[in-house]
Amino acid sequence: MKKISIGGLQVSRIGLGAMSMSGYYNIGDGSDDESIRTIHRAIDLGVTHIDTAEIYGPFANEELVGRALKGRRDQIVLATKFGLVSHAGGGPGIIDSSPANVRTAVEGSLKRLGTDHIDLYYQHRVDPATPIEETVGALAQLVAEGKIRHIGLSEAGPATIRRAHAVHPVAALQTEYSLWTRDPEAELLPLLRELGIGFVPYSPLGHGFLTGQIRSPDDLSDDDWRKTNPRFSGENFQRNLRIVDEVKAVAAETGATPAQIALAWLLAQGEDIAPIPGTKRVARVEENTAADGVELSVDQIERLNDLTPAAGERHDEGNMAVIDR
Numbered sequence: 001m002k003k004i005s006i007g008g009l010q011v012s013r014i015g016l017g018a019m020s021m022s023g024y025y026n027i028g029d030g031s032d033d034e035s036i037r038t039i040h041r042a043i044d045l046g047v048t049h050i051d052t053a054e055i056y057g058p059f060a061n062e063e064l065v066g067r068a069l070k071g072r073r074d075q076i077v078l079a080t081k082f083g084l085v086s087h088a089g090g091g092p093g094i095i096d097s098s099p100a101n102v103r104t105a106v107e108g109s110l111k112r113l114g115t116d117h118i119d120l121y122y123q124h125r126v127d128p129a130t131p132i133e134e135t136v137g138a139l140a141q142l143v144a145e146g147k148i149r150h151i152g153l154s155e156a157g158p159a160t161i162r163r164a165h166a167v168h169p170v171a172a173l174q175t176e177y178s179l180w181t182r183d184p185e186a187e188l189l190p191l192l193r194e195l196g197i198g199f200v201p202y203s204p205l206g207h208g209f210l211t212g213q214i215r216s217p218d219d220l221s222d223d224d225w226r227k228t229n230p231r232f233s234g235e236n237f238q239r240n241l242r243i244v245d246e247v248k249a250v251a252a253e254t255g256a257t258p259a260q261i262a263l264a265w266l267l268a269q270g271e272d273i274a275p276i277p278g279t280k281r282v283a284r285v286e287e288n289t290a291a292d293g294v295e296l297s298v299d300q301i302e303r304l305n306d307l308t309p310a311a312g313e314r315h316d317e318g319n320m321a322v323i324d325r
């Protein structure tokens with residue numbers, strides 16, 4: 001697997017997102033054993049970048065990743081996130097990037113992950129109640145103490161990125177980017193390139209939609225988080241199937257799968273882009289990592305650039321409201 005640099009940090013250009021191993025999507029499918037086998041298979045295939053977060057589970061996902069990495073920790077650039085659990089009493093789901101919360105959060109993450117350092121530590125969502133300078137100041141202190149190596153931001157807007165980067169270099173921005181979520185192209189990507197910050201697209205498979213495996217809302221269990229996502233609801237779902245059909249057409253002529261096409265298109269956007277497709281299954285991690293070897297022609301990239309735009313916002317109203325712009 002080819003390696004690239006995101007803000008000075010070397011990672012495999014395809015990583016692994018661990019979120020779906022602890023809920024969210026078709027909860028009940030899969031098992032911890034298969035998830036751990038998936039992480040091990042990913043590492044065997046050259047994946048060196050694994051992404052988790054304190055809020056996933058909550059906490060259970062970091063524990064699972066920590067278990068999987070026993071004896072393999074030094075092969076991995078380990079990324080996790082804080083700021084969606086308030087340890088001052090609010091608990092999970094409460095935004096809190098106060099310096100005190102950052103310090104409490106990092107100790108818990110280190111313990112659950114079974115490590116003495118986190119390679120890439122992201123603020124999960126910008127906290128309107130805490131100036132970003134204060135949060136990054138606390139993170140810079142953790143860098144000085146050796147508890148974290150690099151600082152990341154997730155779903156931060158351009159002004160916040162600039163302010164954060166002025167306090168301490170930011171290695172990576174993580175936000176949603178895929179064939180059906182092109183928002184970062186206008187302002188964010190040029191800014192990241194100007195500042196030398198890497199980009200980590202989350203949900204690069206459109207939460208699974210772009211793989212072509214989800215053809216009806218009935219393919220999602222009732223407790224599946226996607227049931228509340230506008231793109232997976234009602235008329236939008238039906239309209240968005242057109243996008244998948246176009247991706248499938250490119251896949252058929254390339255001899256690749258739609259998931260591989262979605263990833264190959266992202267890789268073609270630049271050498272500073274490191275997507276983290278999520279899966280809890282060995283077969284799928286094999287399929288997704290093999291996208292590293294899929295070459296798209298200029299004509300195919302142009303056709304993919306011109307796909308029918310997605311119908312529906314990328315998150316529900318509550319989740320859109322906490323995105324910094």
Ligand SMILES: NC(=O)c1ccc[n+]([C@@H]2O[C@H](COP(=O)([O-])OP(=O)(O)OC[C@H]3O[C@@H](n4cnc5c(N)ncnc54)[C@H](OP(=O)(O)O)[C@@H]3O)[C@@H](O)[C@H]2O)c1
Pocket residue numbers: 016017018019020021025026029030051052124154155174175201202203204205206207208209211213259276277278279280281284285287288
């Ligand atoms: N920073 C943030 O706010 C944020 C938000 C969301 C996600 N993330 C990160 O980004 C990672 C990836 O995002 P995501 O999990 O939301 O979405 P994704 O990678 O776009 O898609 C994951 C979904 O697609 C399915 N899938 C994966 N590979 C497949 C394949 N080859 N064929 C068919 N289905 C496939 C997975 O199912 P199975 O798991 O059942 O295989 C899962 O349901 C997460 O794990 C997390 O680390 C970050």
